[in-house]
Amino acid sequence: MKLLIKGGRIINPALNMDIAGDILITDGCIAEIGQKIDGAGAEIFDATGYIVAPGLVDMHVHLREPGLEAKEDIYSGTRAAAAGGFTTIACMPNTKPVVDSSIAVSGIIQRAQNEGVVRVRAIGALSKGQEGKELAEIGDMVAAGAVALSDDGHYVSSARLFQAGLLYANMFDKVVISHAEEESLVEDGHMHEGAISAMLGMRSRPAVAEDIAVMRDVMLAEYTGARLHIAHVSSANAVEFIRQAKKRGVKVTAEATPHHLTLTDEAVIGFDTATKVNPPLRSADHVQALIQGLNDGTIDAIATDHAPHAAEEKDMEYIYAPSGFAGLETSVGVILTSLYHTGQCTLPQILEKMTIGPARILGGEAGVLQPGAAADITLIDPDREWVVDETTFYTKGKKTPFSGQKLKGKAVAVFVAGELIMKNGEVLK
Ligand SMILES: [Zn+2]
Incomplete structure (x- = not known):
């Protein structure tokens, strides 16, 4: 199973990395990070306009x-x-x-x-x-x-x-x-x-x-x-x-x-x-x-x-x-x-x-994008505008001091071990 997260801005603070590039995932792990990776045979996830973060x-x-x-x-x-x-x-x-x-x-x-x-x-x-x-x-x-x-x-x-x-x-x-x-x-x-x-x-x-x-x-x-x-x-x-x-x-x-x-x-x-x-x-x-x-x-x-x-x-x-x-x-x-x-x-x-x-x-493994690491990846749209509506929360605790506020910036996709578990705010499992 191959997946290519393509065309985002990869910000990987642990390695001081901030590049426009792609991430290739195979079998739940990061195989390669770089510019213009050949993803032949891989499923493509378009990250254009997004930040790709650990x-x-x-x-x-x-x-x-x-x-x-x-x-x-x-x-x-x-x-x-x-x-x-x-x-x-x-x-x-x-x-x-x-x-x-x-x-x-x-x-x-x-x-x-x-x-x-x-x-x-x-x-x-x-x-x-x-x-x-x-x-x-x-x-x-x-x-x-x-x-x-x-x-x-x-x-x-x-x-x-x-x-x-x-x-x-x-x-x-x-x-x-x-x-x-x-x-x-x-x-x-x-x-x-x-x-x-x-x-x-x-x-x-x-x-x-x-x-x-x-x-x-x-x-x-x-x-x-x-x-x-x-x-x-x-x-x-x-x-x-x-x-x-x-x-x-x-x-x-x-x-x-x-x-x-x-x-x-x-x-x-x-x-x-x-x-x-x-x-x-x-x-x-x-x-x-x-x-x-x-x-x-x-x-x-x-x-x-x-x-x-x-x-x-x-x-x-x-x-x-x-x-x-x-x-x-x-x-x-x-x-x-x-x-x-x-x-x-x-x-x-x-x-x-x-x-x-x-x-x-x-301690333990998390927080860094590197070959061999589990493909735990978050995509963020830094300019996405949205209004906090606690009725849509997944948590049972609906109270928030940010209720009704207009915010700019949102996580738009989450991968855990290479599996897409959240897309556009919707949890898929
Ligand atoms: Zn405390």
Whole structure:
């Protein structure tokens, strides 16, 4: 079985490649990349006008399975990923029960093979039940296929436990992912602390809560020499701490979400519960610091923190609604509209953060187009204009702060192991 993806602009950040060319796929793998490949006998996929990129990688997704299938499951979540242009996603362990054992990790991997349409990597919990009291069975989970460890959703309050987790995960060369918000400072807070929260009279989550948490975690990573990844960075000081730590050689990486990179706390003014996220949407100075961090390499990855909820959970008063919304299907459009079309970032920069950046953090094979690699490929039309209509989403979580927005840029085709699984937004399996 031969397939030729013909005539696109191939942007392959891992190899600093940006060329007009073709990709020949045989038996699910990339056989050749180059200009004017002779595709005799191959089926042709016309990519004229499109960007041809490595399959996008999202290292922060909540698939909600097991136990929370009213919000999302592996079937719906992986289809949302495909619709959004992703070929590899990593799912967080804050499910019911928490993924803190090898059997739970195996279960997710097995279910994803049976039900999923994209590759799913499992992240195991750092502590048992994500309770922050006792380390989970890290070695067993890694043996079962866990790619990282995280108590995402919670900060690990005990510095001692977090340090032990860093050291233990590091023995297996796995990264610990921190949800960095000092809990005593964010309890009952619903939005960023600033002029808008004062105006709305809403209890808030100050940026300093994130700063303190990131600072502690970075110091422990430096002390132990272990690998640390900071999830959904949103504050300017946190970006600066990470920047300085990287300069000192600390093994710290970081991600930012499309919403933190493009929205401010002003979005909360209408009390749309879709704007309620942890950490919260911050003010414009924080957003600018994040974009600067993206551009200077402080931030390694763009990750959605896709966190769907059932409609009846989000249709509540703001202070009672759960945090998070479904980000997989709007990520490419939001990022290209707000960062590329405004001239703040280039396409190779953006695609690096959505392919090889996260792939390197998770380890394993993904995020690069090269002969011999699995043909996981995403085609993007950077100029396609579309309006966000959440009723067409594949995810079960229909709430989005981008509802009704006109975006420019969309994933138009996705191949996983050479198989076309999404075309023009429609998932084909
Ligand atoms: Zn989180």
